[in-house]
Amino acid sequence: MSTLVLTSHGRFCEELKKSVELIFGPQDDIRTLALLPEEGEDDYIRKFTALQTETNGDKLIVLADLMGGTPANQLSKLVMQGADIDLYTGMNMPMCISYLNAQMTGQPLNLVADATAGVKFLNEMLPKN
Template identity: 50%
Template sequence: MRPLVLVSHGELCVELKKSIEMIMGPQPDIHTVALLPNEGQAEFLQKFESVIKKLDDFIVLADLYGGTPCNVVAKEIMAGKPYHLYAGMNMAMIIGYLNASMLGETCDLKKEATAGIVDVNLALKDLLHTNE
């Protein structure tokens, strides 16, 4: 499994990792970098670089496309860094990635992210109609 580096505004990435570990158990290959309210791009980049210096090959998941954590990593990519970055991270995509890794399969992170979006009211309505 390629390690994951979760980046976000505030502690979202830290708490997302904790929630995933409630379901999937400890995840030493998931790392987090939180942009705190008193920090700017330079501080965030320094923290990011500190986390990735021990990683050879990894995937970065950001909370929000166009937000500072995503933009800082994107600037590094534009400067020639070989990072792979996805924005719009969610629990479903990370669990899908972990499950695929455990099975030795590849994972389409975009597909996993969107597959987790369900209109529950519509699903319930469909379920009720199929039971009639």
């Protein structure tokens, strides 16, 4: 079994989860991990370690807000040390929906393709009068 973890600078991850729940309903198996302004790297790792314990050894699929940011950097260190974490950056709503759809249908995860497929410049697609 896997658990989806959304992590971000500030409460973006918590609000993204709420937005996903508007579509799919309550998602108790999605966890959030916010790096708050008053927290440092040690605080963040302490919270992540507690989250790992709470998930009882589930495979963690982690979506981080920003490549090169503290959440992704701290978790990258754990991955390099052998932690069983699938870590993605560029977190967005299509990635969350893709994860939930894969869980419901048993299809393989395709997070990167699904995340980027919805990026469009609509002005170029809209008919002009």
